[in-house]
Amino acid sequence: MAHHIPIADWERVATREVTSGDVTLRVYDHGEGRPGRPPVVLCHGFPELAFSWRHQLFALADAGYRVLVPDMRGYGGSSRPADVDAYDILTLCGDLAAILDDVGADDAVFVGHDWGAAVVWQMALAHPERVRAVAGMSVPVSPRAPAPPLPILRKRLGDDFYMVWFQEPGAADAVLHRDVRRTLTAQEIYSARLAEEGGAAATPPPWLDDGELGYYVDTFERTGFTGGLNYYRNLDRNWELTAHLADRRVTQPALFVTGSKDPVGQFMPAKGLDAMLTDPRGHVVLDGAGHWIQQQRPDEVNAALLEFLADVG
DSSP states (O other): OOOOOOHHHHHTSOEEEEEETTEEEEEEEEOOOOTTOOOEEEEOOTTOOGGGGHHHHHHHHHTTOOEEEEOOTTSTTSOOOSOGGGGOHHHHHHHHHHHHHHHTOSOEEEEEETHHHHHHHHHHHHOGGGEEEEEEESSOOOOOOSSOHHHHHHHHHOTTSHHHHTTSTTHHHHHHHHTHHHHHTOSSOOOHHHHHHOOOOOOOOTTSOHHHHHHHHHHHHHHOSHHHHHHHTTHHHHHHHTGGGTTOOBOSOEEEEEETTOGGGGTSOGGGHHHHBSSEEEEEEETTOOSOHHHHSHHHHHHHHHHHHHHHO
8 A cells, every 4th residue: 555755744854955066965864873873875866856765764764774865966955067077977976975974974875776776886886985785776786888888778779768868968858847747757768759749647656646746846847857867968978987997896785676567677687786796685676566666665665675774784
């Protein structure tokens, strides 16, 4: 049965403003934590917000963890730099390091979904001393591609594939912002074809009530989608910037969680996990779940995270 977090409860969560270079991040900060326990940092994907972790923030805090949840750069209450180059993967990792510095933490357990998963996996490789343990959802860590990824994606999946379609600055931005409610309730992967078809917004899924959907719609109507789209526009640049990390593996305790019906698995399979993880602590597949697992199946996600956190200390 779906359950929902009252918007008023979320809006009462304390926030802090964290400076990372020229960017200010809005970070939700909840739970006191217990001595010896690292904070838990939850990183959202596209097109989401810190709000996407509302079920986890309260559950983990109630279990005795300090939980830090940023609106990632480009989203919500955080800065949205205009320069595409401001969204490369190493800069995003620098944002996470800045959050730890701001709260005086040496390290943390990092949990990410979608693009947030890509960032926390990279954080484990680029800044291993700051990562006590790492959990990725929907997007697995994989070995370095043999060449820049965009030409590979274009050849395999075509110009209509969403990561390719997103590349032209301003194009997808305008289409997605034209009808934010329709964009956020789309039941297919974004594509140029889907955009051209038009049509009304879909009925939201049962795990997203009108108030929760309204929170997203209001935010993205204000901010647009360009910040999130700029993550995709750095795919080839990220490949170049991370060449020095090509031989590294994720040595921290690691968890991967996905849904059996997540479409990301069709083009980003989890078969590379064995090659990249030296200390795997679990590979959880939620039967029947789609992409937005921490909202669709919060009880099972929370149980997996709490078991993982207890295991890693």
